[in-house]
Amino acid sequence: xxxxxxxxxxxxxxxxxxxxxxxxxWQLSALYLVDTPTWPPVTSIFEAWFxxxxxxxxxxxxxxxxxxQMLGYGLAVVMGVILGLAxxxxxxxxxxxxxxxxxxxxxxxxxxxxxxxxxxxxxxxMKVVLILVASFFPILxxxxxxxxxxxxxxxxxxxxxxxxxxxxxxxxVLPAASPQILTGMRISLAISLIxxxxxEMIVSSDGLGYFTLLAQRTFKIPDMYxxxxxxxxxxxxxxRLFLLCEARLIRWHIESSGRT
Amino acid sequence: MKLGAPPxxxxxxxxxxxxxxxAHGRSAFEDVSFSVGRGDFVALIGPSGCGKSTxxxxxxxxxxxxxxxxxxKGEPVTQPRADMMFVFQQYTKSIFPWKSVLENxxxxxxxxxxxxxxxxxxxxxxxxxMVGLSRYAHYYPYQLSxxxxxxxxxxxxxARRPDILLMDEPFSALDAMMRxxxxxxxxxxxxxxxxxxxxxxxxxxEALYLAQRVILLSASPGTIADTVQVPLAYPRKQVETRSxxxxxxxxxxxxxxxxxxxxxxxxxx
Numbered sequence: 444x445x446x447x448x449x450x451x452x453x454x455x456x457x458x459x460x461x462x463x464x465x466x467x468x469w470q471l472s473a474l475y476l477v478d479t480p481t482w483p484p485v486t487s488i489f490e491a492w493f494x495x496x497x498x499x500x501x502x503x504x505x506x507x508x509x510x511x512q513m514l515g516y517g518l519a520v521v522m523g524v525i526l527g528l529a530x531x532x533x534x535x536x537x538x539x540x541x542x543x544x545x546x547x548x549x550x551x552x553x554x555x556x557x558x559x560x561x562x563x564x565x566x567x568x569m570k571v572v573l574i575l576v577a578s579f580f581p582i583l584x585x586x587x588x589x590x591x592x593x594x595x596x597x598x599x600x601x602x603x604x605x606x607x608x609x610x611x612x613x614x615x616v617l618p619a620a621s622p623q624i625l626t627g628m629r630i631s632l633a634i635s636l637i638x639x640x641x642x643e644m645i646v647s648s649d650g651l652g653y654f655t656l657l658a659q660r661t662f663k664i665p666d667m668y669x670x671x672x673x674x675x676x677x678x679x680x681x682x683r684l685f686l687l688c689e690a691r692l693i694r695w696h697i698e699s700s701g702r703t
Numbered sequence: 704m705k706l707g708a709p710p711x712x713x714x715x716x717x718x719x720x721x722x723x724x725x726a727h728g729r730s731a732f733e734d735v736s737f738s739v740g741r742g743d744f745v746a747l748i749g750p751s752g753c754g755k756s757t758x759x760x761x762x763x764x765x766x767x768x769x770x771x772x773x774x775x776k777g778e779p780v781t782q783p784r785a786d787m788m789f790v791f792q793q794y795t796k797s798i799f800p801w802k803s804v805l806e807n808x809x810x811x812x813x814x815x816x817x818x819x820x821x822x823x824x825x826x827x828x829x830x831x832x833m834v835g836l837s838r839y840a841h842y843y844p845y846q847l848s849x850x851x852x853x854x855x856x857x858x859x860x861x862a863r864r865p866d867i868l869l870m871d872e873p874f875s876a877l878d879a880m881m882r883x884x885x886x887x888x889x890x891x892x893x894x895x896x897x898x899x900x901x902x903x904x905x906x907x908x909e910a911l912y913l914a915q916r917v918i919l920l921s922a923s924p925g926t927i928a929d930t931v932q933v934p935l936a937y938p939r940k941q942v943e944t945r946s947x948x949x950x951x952x953x954x955x956x957x958x959x960x961x962x963x964x965x966x967x968x969x970x971x972x
Contacts, residue, residue, distance in 0.1 A: 699845035
C-alpha cells in the first residue's frame, strides 16, 4: 500500500493525471456543452496537429522559430558572458557601464520593437536583434554579479599560484561564476522564445507565432490550438534540455550545495 | 649569497613593518621586525584582531604594508613569489570546487613548467601521496572531509617546490583529531623537505607543539610582545611533548602574556 501512496504524493504522477483530466473535460465540454467553433474538441486539434506535421507545415515553422531564437539567444549568450566577465573583473569598466545597464535594463523587450523596425527593417534580422537585446540583459547582469561575488580568498589563491589575468579568467572566474551565468541563461532562454513568437506575430512570414496567428485570422481554430500545443511542447523540451546540460556543467555546484 | 654568511642564512627579513587602515585610521600592527632563517619553523600567535593574518598576507605579497619592508633572499617582496607558497584557512574556497583533487594540484604547476603534461601529473601524484591522498586524485573537493581538503591545499603548495610556506591558521577549522594528524603530517613534511615555515595561529598549544620559535603579537595595534624559543626535540609527539615540563612552562608564560594582551586590548577599544 505504501508504494501506492508514495506514487501518489511523491512523484509527478498526479500532475500528469490532472492534465489528462483537464483535456478530457475540454473534450467533453466541446462535444456536449459548448457548441462553438472557437472551442473545438481536443480530438480535432490533434487531428489538425497531425495533418500539419504530416505535410511539413509545422516542422517548417518550428525550424524557422528555432533558428531565429537560437541565433538571437546564442549571440546574447556570447556577448553577455564576455561583457559580463569583463565588467565583473575590471572595476573601472563596471563603474563606467553599470549605470547605463541599470538605465536600459527596465525597458521591456517588446519596447525595442518600434525602434528596431526603423533601424533594421521588418525582416529576419529585426527579429534576431529583438531576441538578442531582450535576452542579453539577464545574462549580462547574472554574469557580472556572479563574478563580483567570487571570494577574495580565491583571487588570492590564483595570485599566489602565479596565474596571469587570462589564466585567472579561465581557471577561476568563468567556472566560479558559471552557476549564476547559467541562471541568467535559463531566464533568457524563456525570454528569447517569448520575443521570437512576438516578433513573428507582428511582422513575419514564417515561424510558430506567424502560424498560430494566421490560423486564428483565417479561422482555422484547431490549427491555432495546434500551434499553441506545439509551443508548449517546444518550450518544455528546451527547458529540459537546458537543465540536463546545466546538471552536467556544474555538477560540482549542485552536489556541493546539496550537502550543506 | 655573500661571503661569510652564517650557516643559518636569513631567508625572510621583516623590518619595521606596519599596516594602517585608511578607513578608520587605526593600525592593525606597527613596527614589527623579525627574521626567519632557512629551515626555521616559526609560529606567529596573538589575540584576534592583532593583525597576524594581515601580516602574513603582506609577507606573501598579497597586500602592501603602510610602513617597513619584507624581504626574501634579500629582495623586497611586492607581489607573490614563486618560491613562497600560501596555505589559506578557508580551504573550501582556496581549493577550487570545480576541479578534481589532481586538477587542483596541477593548477599550481601547469603554467609554470614546460615539462610534458604526464611528467607534471607524475609530480602532482607524488605530492598527493606525500599528504596521503594518492587514492583520491579523481575525487572532487565536496566528496572529501575538511582535513582532506586542506591536505589538497598543502599538496598543491608543495608541488610548486617552494622554499617557504606561509600558513594562515590552516587547521583552525578542523576538529581536534584531524588537527593533530595534520600537525604531525606538517612536521614530517617540514623535516623531510627542508621547508621554512611561518605558521599563524591563535592556538598557543598548536604554536608550541609545532614551532622552534613562537612570536607573540600584542593586541591592536599589534607589536611583538614576546618571543620564545622552544627547545623541544623533534620528532614531537602529541601526548609526550605536550606534557614535558619545558612545554608546560612555556605554555604558562605565553598564556599569561596572551591574557594580558587580551585584557589590554579590551581596555584600549
